[in-house]
Amino acid sequence: MKDYLQDIVQHTYGLGFIDLVKITGTSEETSLDGLAEDRSVILKTDFANPVPEFMGTFGMPNLDRLGTILKLTVYEENAKISINKQERNGDDVPVGIHFENDAGDFENDYRFMSSEIVNEKLKSVTMKSVNWGVEFKPTVGSVQRLKMMISANPEERTFTAKTAGDDLVFAFGDHSTHAGEFVFQHDVGGKLSHAWDWPVEQVSKILSLSGDIVFKFSDDGVSEITVDSGLATYHYLLPAQQK
Amino acid sequence: MNDLTAEQKDYAIFLPALSSFYSTFVGKQRFGKDYVNPSRIPAHLQMPDDTLEKLNWLSPDGVFQYKWSLYSAGHANLDLSTHVEKEDMVRNRNKQTSLLVGDSGGFQIGKGVWEGDWKDPNCPKASKKRLEVITWLDNTFDYAMTLDIPAWVARSPAGQEATGIRTYFEAVEGTEVNNDYFMQNRNGKCKYLNVLQGETHTEADDWYHRMKKYCDPKQYPDTHFNGWSMGGQNMCDVDLVLRRLVSLMRDGLIEKGVHDWMHFLGTSKLEWALLLTDIQRAMRKHYNSQLQISYDCASPFLATANGQVYCQVELNDKEKWVYRMVSSIDDKGLAQDTTPYSQAFLREGKHTSFLDSPVTNGLLANDICKYAPGDLNKVGNEGKTSWDSFSYCLLMGHNVWTHIYATQEANRQYENGIVPKMLVSDDFQRLAFGEVVDEIIGCADSDKALDLIKEYNKFWMNIIGTRGATGKKTVNATTKFNELFTEA
Numbered sequence: 087m088k089d090y091l092q093d094i095v096q097h098t099y100g101l102g103f104i105d106l107v108k109i110t111g112t113s114e115e116t117s118l119d120g121l122a123e124d125r126s127v128i129l130k131t132d133f134a135n136p137v138p139e140f141m142g143t144f145g146m147p148n149l150d151r152l153g154t155i156l157k158l159t160v161y162e163e164n165a166k167i168s169i170n171k172q173e174r175n176g177d178d179v180p181v182g183i184h185f186e187n188d189a190g191d192f193e194n195d196y197r198f199m200s201s202e203i204v205n206e207k208l209k210s211v212t213m214k215s216v217n218w219g220v221e222f223k224p225t226v227g228s229v230q231r232l233k234m235m236i237s238a239n240p241e242e243r244t245f246t247a248k249t250a251g252d253d254l255v256f257a258f259g260d261h262s263t264h265a266g267e268f269v270f271q272h273d274v275g276g277k278l279s280h281a282w283d284w285p286v287e288q289v290s291k292i293l294s295l296s297g298d299i300v301f302k303f304s305d306d307g308v309s310e311i312t313v314d315s316g317l318a319t320y321h322y323l324l325p326a327q328q329k
Numbered sequence: 330m331n332d333l334t335a336e337q338k339d340y341a342i343f344l345p346a347l348s349s350f351y352s353t354f355v356g357k358q359r360f361g362k363d364y365v366n367p368s369r370i371p372a373h374l375q376m377p378d379d380t381l382e383k384l385n386w387l388s389p390d391g392v393f394q395y396k397w398s399l400y401s402a403g404h405a406n407l408d409l410s411t412h413v414e415k416e417d418m419v420r421n422r423n424k425q426t427s428l429l430v431g432d433s434g435g436f437q438i439g440k441g442v443w444e445g446d447w448k449d450p451n452c453p454k455a456s457k458k459r460l461e462v463i464t465w466l467d468n469t470f471d472y473a474m475t476l477d478i479p480a481w482v483a484r485s486p487a488g489q490e491a492t493g494i495r496t497y498f499e500a501v502e503g504t505e506v507n508n509d510y511f512m513q514n515r516n517g518k519c520k521y522l523n524v525l526q527g528e529t530h531t532e533a534d535d536w537y538h539r540m541k542k543y544c545d546p547k548q549y550p551d552t553h554f555n556g557w558s559m560g561g562q563n564m565c566d567v568d569l570v571l572r573r574l575v576s577l578m579r580d581g582l583i584e585k586g587v588h589d590w591m592h593f594l595g596t597s598k599l600e601w602a603l604l605l606t607d608i609q610r611a612m613r614k615h616y617n618s619q620l621q622i623s624y625d626c627a628s629p630f631l632a633t634a635n636g637q638v639y640c641q642v643e644l645n646d647k648e649k650w651v652y653r654m655v656s657s658i659d660d661k662g663l664a665q666d667t668t669p670y671s672q673a674f675l676r677e678g679k680h681t682s683f684l685d686s687p688v689t690n691g692l693l694a695n696d697i698c699k700y701a702p703g704d705l706n707k708v709g710n711e712g713k714t715s716w717d718s719f720s721y722c723l724l725m726g727h728n729v730w731t732h733i734y735a736t737q738e739a740n741r742q743y744e745n746g747i748v749p750k751m752l753v754s755d756d757f758q759r760l761a762f763g764e765v766v767d768e769i770i771g772c773a774d775s776d777k778a779l780d781l782i783k784e785y786n787k788f789w790m791n792i793i794g795t796r797g798a799t800g801k802k803t804v805n806a807t808t809k810f811n812e813l814f815t816e817a
Binding site (some may be wrong): 124125126128209210211212213216220244245260262263283285306307308323324325326327328329 | 529530566568653756761784785786787788800803804805806807808809810812813814815816817
């Protein structure tokens with residue numbers, strides 16, 4: 087249970103732009119949805135196995151609070167973590183998480199958001215069908231080169247992605263400012279005919295997550311970074327940035 | 330400085346968005362003379378007939394004069410068939426000394442205050458309101474906004490509920506219904522400004538292409554609208570403003586003697602007083618010598634409602650330019666204090682300086698701090714504040730003068746070569762907003778003008794607007810999100 091919670095917090099609030107997620111669970115599957123307030127990132131997640139504690143639909147708000155509780159040293163060893171449930175309309179629905187330390191003299195309750203409220207605050211987001219022009223697994227070295235370029239262009243909020251031959255090139259700035267570009271990935275095996283802009287902070291933070299990562303770009307103006315943490319596969323969809 | 334009309338020169342015109350709370354004082358006092366007890370009126374604001382015309386800047390009797398204002402249908406009594414005392418400042422203004430621009434109340438539709446199915450030309454509720462609004466605008470104002478339904482209604486739950494308009498395209502559809510109605514039913518007394526909305530560049534472009542026909546004399550020789558009003562992203566994003574001007578020139582829809590007014594809705598940033606003057610001068614020089622640009626905001630009134638008073642205008646070279654507002658004196662212990670207001674303000678440590686206006690010059694501390702401890706207000710309660718309602722009116726008058734003065738003084742300093750940080754860049758080469766705009770507007774080839782706008786992309790992103798996606802936030806995910814994703 088704790089592993090799932092840490093995994094969720096790391097892949098949502100830990101990025102700095104998703105503070106509320108919606109969990110939908112059945113005996114067959116568990117999924118998680120999230121959305122950055124500025125619509126820069128749409129998160130869709132499938133858990134590798136159904137999480138038995140996550141049944142029904144509920145929201146997890148204030149993920150910073152959950153993250154803080156999970157880091158409390160009193161819960162590092164032998165903590166008892168359980169789901170609080172209440173009966174609503176004849177069903178037992180999860181309403182929160184109870185934390186208790188080994189000695190039983192320190193406890194916290196993290197409260198879920200009801201399905202009615204979370205469905206109102208976090209509507210279901212569906213992406214239209216797009217064609218993925220480029221798809222590859224970024225290397226650790228590529229991500230480090232991206233971070234180097236970001237440090238040289240700290241004022242840039244977006245970068246441009248384009249293909250040059252078989253290479254995927256990221257460009258920062260333009261002729262009117264300091265600028266830079268580099269090959270992010272060689273031999274990506276696809277073409278991008280439209281040089282869209284992408285958000286620096288979001289892309290950098292998502293690519294810094296641990297797990298198996300796949301990066302995709304579409305000429306239609308959306309990119310996807312998929313991160314498989316082992317417990318779940320997180321699909322981060324990023325609409326291109328433009329005026 | 331009392332005649333602010335004379336000081337206006339060729340600057341873009343600031344329109345105080347006249348508060349109905351304020352105009353009620355001027356209007357009601359014309360009848361019965363006891364809305365404010367004459368003994369309550371400070372000596373320098375008294376008139377022989379006990380009216381409050383000294384506080385009416387639209388009148389030659391005003392303690393200061395300023396020709397221009399905006400008044401909104403959202404706050405007004407629209408029924409012209411009945412005499413309404415509180416509307417008299419607007420309805421019975423001196424038309425020789427004033428020019429009034431009417432706001433149609435699209436904001437009220439967006440917020441769901443004016444209910445009805447605005448997409449249906451025959452909806453009884455919406456039809457009744459349309460008739461009320463156009464009758465009121467036609468017979469009251471020199472210029473007025475068309476009755477737009479702002480694109481942001483799609484983000485307003487109350488607006489969606491009350492109007493049935495849930496998407497951008499439904500807002501467009503409802504606006505087209507209103508525009509058609511206005512064209513068919515206007516009486517010709519008022520000139521209408523075609524409101525442009527849209528929350529992104531894509532929406533704003535789409536809105537323009539759908540609505541531009543209403544300004545086209547070729548399509549509508551007798552009933553076309555007479556100018557433009559910039560709302561949504563159009564009023565806060567310089568890149569988009571310039572693109573739109575290029576489009577208007579290319580399409581022949583900002584022509585001399587035909588479309589001579591362009592208004593920017595809800596614009597309070599002081600730097601915009603300058604950049605709109607720059608744009609106006611460039612347009613007059615290169616394309617339409619009669620074009621007048623205006624902008625409005627309600628800040629002087631809203632500030633007072635929050636107990637704030639304008640005290641200083643800060644116009645330092647290469648810095649952010651502001652009109653400084655702070656909490657006013659409000660102390661029941663000052664109810665007998667006859668110290669001049671400005672001195673009491675400084676003595677009480679509200680700020681280090683106070684710029685007197687013709688309203689406050691002569692005002693005493695106890696003209697504002699009226700209630701002493703134990704005094705009951707007009708509803709019979711002892712409130713926390715020492716202000717009575719006329720205290721608010723007085724400080725609103727002061728705030729209006731200071732806001733107008735600030736916009737004019739900013740323009741004067743700008744002409745003297747003092748420049749706000751936002752309108753100049755010297756990071757790599759010197760870029761001055763006025764020069765760049767002159768180059769763009771002066772471009773005979775619209776494609777070259779658009780290329781120039783693109784060339785200065787980063788420069789525009791340093792210019793912050795009043796609301797919406799401004800500055801660096803003009804580049805965002807909204808357009809592609811709306812295009813590729815659906816929320817349900």
